[in-house]
Amino acid sequence: MRADLGVFFRRLRTALGGEPFPYVWVPEWHPGGHGLHAHFAVGKFVRQSLIRDAWGHGFVSIKLLSDLPVGSGRLEEARKAAGYLSKYVGKSFTDERVRHLKRYDVAEGFQPERVQVWGDSVDEVIGGASRMLGGLAPSQQWFSSEQEGWQGPPALWVQW
Incomplete structure (x- = not known):
C-alpha cells in the first residue's frame, strides 16, 4: 500500500x-x-x-x-x-x-516540526501546549493511567 x-x-x-x-x-x-x-x-x-x-x-x-x-x-x-x-x-x-x-x-x-513542552505536571504541559496553539483547549484526551491493565510506560494523547 x-x-x-x-x-x-x-x-x-x-x-x-x-x-x-x-x-x-x-x-x-x-x-x-x-x-x-x-x-x-x-x-x-x-x-x-x-x-x-x-x-x-x-x-x-x-x-x-x-x-x-x-x-x-x-x-x-x-x-x-x-x-x-x-x-x-x-x-x-x-x-x-x-x-x-x-x-x-x-x-x-x-x-x-518537533516541539517540546515542559512542565511539572500533566496539566502544566497541556496548558503550555494549549497556549502554543492559540489558547485552544484540547478537544480530546487519553491517559494511560485511566486504562485498566495498562502495561506500558505512562502515556497521554491530546487532540486540539
Missing part, C-alpha cells in the same frame, strides 16, 4: 502542476479485515476526477471538510483535517496487526 500511495502522490503532484504540496495519509483496515484503504488530506481542493485518475486502483471518495466558522483560516482548516484523520490513527492503537507500525505519513519535505 505504501508503494501504491507513493506512485499516487507523484501522479497527483504531476497532475497539479508538478510543485510539491503538503499531504498526510492514514491507513485503515476494512471493517471485515480483508484489506487496507487510505484516508488522506491535502491543503487545497482537488477535483475527484484528478484523484481517481492518479489513483487508478478502484473506488475513490472525497469530501470537503466543512462545518468551519465563517472566516476560518488555514490553521482551523488544518485542525479540522487533523481531527478527521486522527480518528483513523486512533483506531489502530488496539489492532495487533499494526500496533508497532507507523500509523501515518506525510509528504516529503513537509514533516511536522
Whole structure:
C-alpha cells in the first residue's frame, strides 16, 4: 500500500502542476479485515476526477471538510483535517496487526516540526501546549493511567 500511495502522490503532484504540496495519509483496515484503504488530506481542493485518475486502483471518495466558522483560516482548516484523520490513527492503537507500525505519513519535505513542552505536571504541559496553539483547549484526551491493565510506560494523547 505504501508503494501504491507513493506512485499516487507523484501522479497527483504531476497532475497539479508538478510543485510539491503538503499531504498526510492514514491507513485503515476494512471493517471485515480483508484489506487496507487510505484516508488522506491535502491543503487545497482537488477535483475527484484528478484523484481517481492518479489513483487508478478502484473506488475513490472525497469530501470537503466543512462545518468551519465563517472566516476560518488555514490553521482551523488544518485542525479540522487533523481531527478527521486522527480518528483513523486512533483506531489502530488496539489492532495487533499494526500496533508497532507507523500509523501515518506525510509528504516529503513537509514533516511536522518537533516541539517540546515542559512542565511539572500533566496539566502544566497541556496548558503550555494549549497556549502554543492559540489558547485552544484540547478537544480530546487519553491517559494511560485511566486504562485498566495498562502495561506500558505512562502515556497521554491530546487532540486540539
